[in-house]
Amino acid sequence: MSVKGLVESNSLSSIPSKYVCPPIPEDSVCYESDIVIPTIDFSKLTSCDPRERSEATQLLGDSCRDWGFFFLINHGVSEAMMDEVFRGCESFFNLTEEEKKEFEGRSLMDPIRCGTSFNPDVEKSLFWRDYLKLLVHPRFHAPSKPPGLSEIIEEYCKKSRQVTEELLKGVSRSLGVEENYIHEKMNVRLGTQVFVVNYYPPCPSPELAKGLPEHTDHGLLTLLIQNDLDGLQVHHDGKWVPVCPPPNSFMINTGDHMEILTNGKYKSVVHRAMVNNRATRISVGTAHGPSLDTVVNPSSELITEAHPPAYRGITYKDYLLLQQSNPLHAKSCLDRIRI
Ligand SMILES: O=C(O)CCC(=O)C(=O)O
Numbered sequence: 498m499s500v501k502g503l504v505e506s507n508s509l510s511s512i513p514s515k516y517v518c519p520p521i522p523e524d525s526v527c528y529e530s531d532i533v534i535p536t537i538d539f540s541k542l543t544s545c546d547p548r549e550r551s552e553a554t555q556l557l558g559d560s561c562r563d564w565g566f567f568f569l570i571n572h573g574v575s576e577a578m579m580d581e582v583f584r585g586c587e588s589f590f591n592l593t594e595e596e597k598k599e600f601e602g603r604s605l606m607d608p609i610r611c612g613t614s615f616n617p618d619v620e621k622s623l624f625w626r627d628y629l630k631l632l633v634h635p636r637f638h639a640p641s642k643p644p645g646l647s648e649i650i651e652e653y654c655k656k657s658r659q660v661t662e663e664l665l666k667g668v669s670r671s672l673g674v675e676e677n678y679i680h681e682k683m684n685v686r687l688g689t690q691v692f693v694v695n696y697y698p699p700c701p702s703p704e705l706a707k708g709l710p711e712h713t714d715h716g717l718l719t720l721l722i723q724n725d726l727d728g729l730q731v732h733h734d735g736k737w738v739p740v741c742p743p744p745n746s747f748m749i750n751t752g753d754h755m756e757i758l759t760n761g762k763y764k765s766v767v768h769r770a771m772v773n774n775r776a777t778r779i780s781v782g783t784a785h786g787p788s789l790d791t792v793v794n795p796s797s798e799l800i801t802e803a804h805p806p807a808y809r810g811i812t813y814k815d816y817l818l819l820q821q822s823n824p825l826h827a828k829s830c831l832d833r834i835r836i
């Protein structure tokens with residue numbers, strides 16, 4: 498059953514035991530709220546002024562190296578469009594359970610899948626999260642209901658792809674290689690884009706449950722937005738940092754394939770989603786990766802005697818299957834291909 502269905506069918510005063518996540522002992526001590534997450538100005542990254550552009554590129558590289566996470570402002574995607582995406586996605590989750598069944602999908606690579614938790618077949622405790630996951634590039638897929646949703650998502654995905662393509666040029670420049678380096682090596686033109694909606698209903702015991710456990714994302718970069726409710730935390734310097742994004746910004750994290758490609762220079766950031774007892778939190782992520790058949794290897798430009806290849810090459814598709822068929826936990830998937 499979906500978490501939404503559970504919340505609506507009961508007047509819950511506590512959560513069912515299968516949603517209780519075992520507490521992690523070292524967890525309680527290391528929250529920090531006064532650390533400043535880097536903010537990158539997209540208009541400077543793409544500016545005609547070489548100095549402005551080079552400063553923004555440097556900051557992008559530093560953020561990928563030191564954080565694997567940053568905010569992006571002045572990116573040109575309007576707040577109105579983001580609001581439309583949230584409204585549209587909310588109306589998808591408001592379809593009846595019967596209507597949503599049509600979009601459950603049967604296998605991990607089905608291009609349209611909705612469900613609950615991450616992978617209930619392999620999880621010890623369930624996460625307080627329902628989701629809709631779509632493969633939106635190179636071929637676009639979206640549910641046929643509710644009317645109009647598919648068009649909104651398609652438009653948004655196109656915009657987020659444009660932003661990502663510029664960011665990847667910036668990342669290439671920050672690595673000291675030609676700006677189309679990642680585009681060419683990762684076949685970005687035919688790249689994989691996955692659109693994910695995370696739907697976290699209000700939870701009566703938010704301290705016991707998790708929306709998503711600590712994990713890293715597959716792919717090169719993930720662009721994330723949320724409906725005004727915070728809940729994301731990123732792991733930085735051994736501490737959990739609560740994320741409070743500036744208005745109309747993207748929250749952006751580096752994924753495992755950025756770490757593999759850069760041979761560990763830019764690390765994928767470990768993050769998790771907490772839940773609250775006030776209102777439904779919705780986050781929408783677009784994960785951008787290489788084409789499914791690309792074998793991702795550490796880039797030869799970043800291999801030296803001091804830094805030999807640290808990961809085995811594996812196709813993006815096989816990596817996706819590996820991640821989706823196992824419990825989501827920290828860097829467990831990346832660890833499987835570490836040399
Ligand atoms: O809901 C969030 O803030 C995080 C979502 C997330 O990490 C994911 O979809 O991979």
Ligand SMILES: [Fe+2]
Pocket residue numbers: 712713714768
């Ligand atoms: Fe994530």
